Amino acid sequence: MCGHPPGDIQAERSRAPGAHARQGRWAMDDVHGGARAAPGGVDYHAVFDALSSAKLVLSPDLVVLDANEAFLETVGLPGSVLLGRHVLDAFPVPPTAGSGPGEDGEPPVVASLRRVARTGRPEVMGPHRYDLRDDGSGGWQERWWITTHVPVLDAGGRVTHLLERVEDVTDIVVTAGRPAPGAERHPEVVEHAMAVTSTLERFSAAFQREREAAIELQESILTPPPDAPGLTVAVRYRPAAREVRVGGDWYDAFGAPDGSTVVVVGDATGHDIRAAGHMDQLRGTLRAVAYAHDASPGPALDLTDRTALGLGLDATATVLVARVGTAADDGSRAVVWSSAGHPPPLVRRADGTTAPLPGRTGVLLGLGLGAPRPEHAATLRPGDMMLLFTDGLVERRGTSLSASLAGLADLVGALPACTADELLDAVLAALVPCGAEDDVAILALRVEDPHAPEG
Secondary structure (H helix, E strand, O other), X not given: OOXXXXXXXXXXHHHHHHHHOOOHHHHHHHHOOOOOEOOOOOEHHXXXXXXXXXXXXXXXXXXXXXXXXXXXXXXXXXXXXXXOOEHHHHOOOOOOXXXXXXXXXXXXXXXXXXXXXXXXXXXXXXXXXXXXXXXXXXXXXXXXXXXXXXXXXXXXXXXXXXXXXXXXXXXXXXXXXXXXXXXXXXXXHHHHHHHHHHHHHHHHHHHHHHHHHHHHHHHHHOXXXXXXXXXXXXXXXXXXXXXXXXXXXXXXXXXXXXXXXXXXXXXXXXXXXXXXXXXXXXXXXXXXXXXXXOOOXXXXXXXXXXXXXXXXXXXXXXXXXXXXXXXXOOOOEEEEEEEEOOOOOEEEOOOOOEEEOOOOOEOOEOOOOOOOOOOEEEEEOOOOEEEEEOXXXXXXXOEOHHHHHHHHHHHHHHOOOOXXXXXXXXXXXXXXXXXXXXOEEEEEEEEOOOOOOXX
């Protein structure tokens, strides 16, 4: 529930109706992919209207795009006076609304909406007062609300819409029969309202603690790559943009007994602390068997699969392993790689030519099918770079994986000469500037020219 803004927001309001008034009741088509009924025959407008909780859909600049029937009944207004209007016009600021600290004098509920639009993180507001105008008397109706603001994100992690869920708790907060401002409240009612607020605050705090714990666990596992003579290895990890959604993706790099360098990326199923635990176990198992057995990528994946299944680790994952040999006299390096259901490595040659390495993909880890995973060979020369990544970098709704991989190759190939770190930063800036719907782990390995002058 929101109201009139202070001075600098007035200009924003004056632009909003012209931009959005055309959208009306069908603005929700944008949220659901452009069609009222999905291919399966689901009428999402009908579902939205049938929801018992009151919900409002807004654009990131706070224009009302849709409201379900429960919301219209709760506020006592028809959709025609809300849709296409800035929320600060639709709901005038009452004298009792208060203002949020550091938010240009806006009511706290408006400040919350703006933060969610800016950060892409949901917020919950405990019982707060926001009165509605009484058109009959010209005065105000005392109203108390519990409000939840949730961002709707596109495949690139950008906020496209805001969903506001409101619960009218006026009857709980205000003593029955004494609705006037300043009326005495029953202690039992106040206690109940405080309990509701406390529960919401605990939920929000627990949500944040779980996300922080998962990220901290992941960062403690994903250690910096080792120094490898003649090679530069750069790594990046980006957690998903919404909810807890961390845990499954990893990278790794370590030296083999014969002096080769092994690089790995993987994606364990799931996006929570449980997935982070599975990732840690799979990463440790793969690292241990690859080193202890001095195993090449295919057998290392097979041994990891058998070990994890034998120990009862109930997890599935896609994994890519590449082993880069020591330098030949001309500085070139032999590469052997194998995939367990993972996209292949992408190689950018010193002249800018970029393409994925050809080769068949083996089965995922954790399925217990027993078939040996195929290995493939390639050569990297000085100036070449090899890119390993998890599917969160390229998977997008409505786009095939082959098309996304081709787009990544075009992007990497078009970059100017750069270091491994610069390559990763450029790719992430282009593909996940605001975060992604899935975790992203990405690793770049560059073969340095042994004859290049230092510095």
